[in-house]
Amino acid sequence: MIKKLLLFVILNIPLLSFSQTIYETISSEKLDETRELKIQLPRNYEENTEKTYPIMLVLDGDYLFEPMAGNVDYYSYWEDAPEMIVVGINQSRTRMDDAYYEDMNFLPADKGAAFFEFLGMELMTYLDEKYRTANFRVIVGHDYTANFINYYLLKSHPIFDGYINLSPDLAPKMADRISSSLAKSETKKWFYLATGSNDIPGLKENIKNFNNQLAAIDNELVSYKFDDFQHATHYTLVGKAIPSALESMFTVFRPISEKDYNEILLQTSLSPLSFLQDKYESILQLYGIEKQIRVKDFMAIYNAIEKTRRWDDYKGLSKLAYDNYPETMLGTFFEARYEEETGNPKKxxxxxxxxxxxxxxxxxxxxxxxEKAEAIKRDFGY
Incomplete structure (x- = not known):
């Protein structure tokens, strides 16, 4: 029996849904050398041939790739974050050269300037050409490389939308430069910053001062989150920061929460239908993802309409249901509820x-x- 069960599992492994990690090398003209990549593709990437995915680019891929890839896979499984293509760059022997900046103007120079161009001009182009990428990109770094990722924000048109700074070792002027850039940003940006109570003292002090500057930014296009984890060291804070960063960056993407339901859908004058439409339009605009409306979100709006008695919302909700789940009863139910509550029981x-x-x-x-049809028939004697 055990042998038969083992054989069944082995034969069905290819059928199971799991994320894939690919190991590649890329040849760079900018660096005049090859670099090692780790790439995790989303579950069912091969089957979902029409679907595109944001990119999560992870520096220090030697040790940051696995925790980031694992968290992305976990959060996306529960739909608390989108499925993403996670790309790690191994830098164990090159990170100091890769993140090098000049002592006079504190900007990337020499190998650092070449690595900056490699990421933006070669690697991202390579990924866009080889994989189905969406137009949403996040970059992650730790201490020295966390400082480096922020140089992309100094460009007039930054190629990354999200920046996850794990205990950055900030270059002189970096805090002022980034604060100024984010304050003037004309496109949506996500910025995450983390330290810990047992972080390296010099880094922690600079990071806290940096947080004070970032917290004062008045720009609706900037979403900012700061964490100072108690009892966390320079290295253990990474395990706490990654899920926190994902949660803060993808708040809009997540399913309608109990808090949304109680405080917005039930307690404000906002139409439940408008809330749902705005949510998914925001997902498209912010993350470049045209996402099918979740059944659980339809159910949240249904319950809100029943509670608030905004019966007219059922008309638009039925159309959305027909568009998203055309072969099911969902649109039919909402359409019938609309007619039932607006004086057309026979219809x-x-x-x-x-x-x-x-x-x-x-x-x-x-x-x-x-049974719903029969109840109407009995009540009205049809």
């Missing part, structure tokens, strides 16, 4: 009956829908 009854033969979804099935 509602017929719409409920139309659910026969459609696919069940959530709590909706044929028995439920036909």
């Amino acid at each position: 509602a009854m017929r719409i409920y009956q139309n659910a026969y033969g459609q696919q069940k979804i959530a709590f909706l099935n044929t028995d439920f829908m036909l």
Whole structure:
């Protein structure tokens, strides 16, 4: 029996859904050498041939790639973050040269300038050409490389949208330069900064001063999060910071939360339908992802409409349901509820009956829908 079970598992391993890690080398004209890459593709990347994915670029890939890739896979599995292509660059022997800056103007120079151009002009082009990438990019670094990632923000059109700074070893003038750049940003930017109570003292002091500057920025296009983890060292803070950074960066992407439901959908004058439409339009605009509306989000809006009695919202909600789940009963149910609550019970009854033969979804099935039709028939004597 055990042998048969083992054989079954082995034969079905290719059918299981899991993320893939690929090891590649890329030849760089800028660096005049090859570099090693680790690339984690999302689950079912090969099957979802029409889907595109944001890029998470991880410097210090020798040790940062695995924790970042694992967290991205975990958060995306629960839809708290989008699926992403995670790319790590191994730098164990080159990181000091890669992140080198000049002593006079404190900007990338020599190998540092070449590495800066390699990432922006060669590596990103290579990834865009080889993989299905969306137009949303995040870059991650730790101490020396965390300082380096911020140089991209000094460009007039930064190629990265999100910057995850794990205990950065800030170059002189960097705090002022980045604060000024973010304050003037005309496009959406996400900036994350982390230290710990047991971080390297000199770094921690500079990071806290940097936080004071960033916290004072008045720009609606900048989303900023700072963490100072208690009892965390320069290295252990990484394990705490990565999930915190993902949570803060992808707040809009996550499913409708209990807090959203109680404090926005039930307590404000905002239409539940408008909230749903705005949420998914924001996902498209912010992350470049055209995402199918989650069933659980439809259910949250359904419950909010029932509570607030905003029956007109059912008309638009049914259209969204037909567009997103055309073979199911979802759109039919919302359309019937609209007619039922706006004075057309006979029409509602017929719409409920139309659910026969459609696919069940959530709590909706044929028995439920036909019983709704029968209840109307009894009540009105049709």
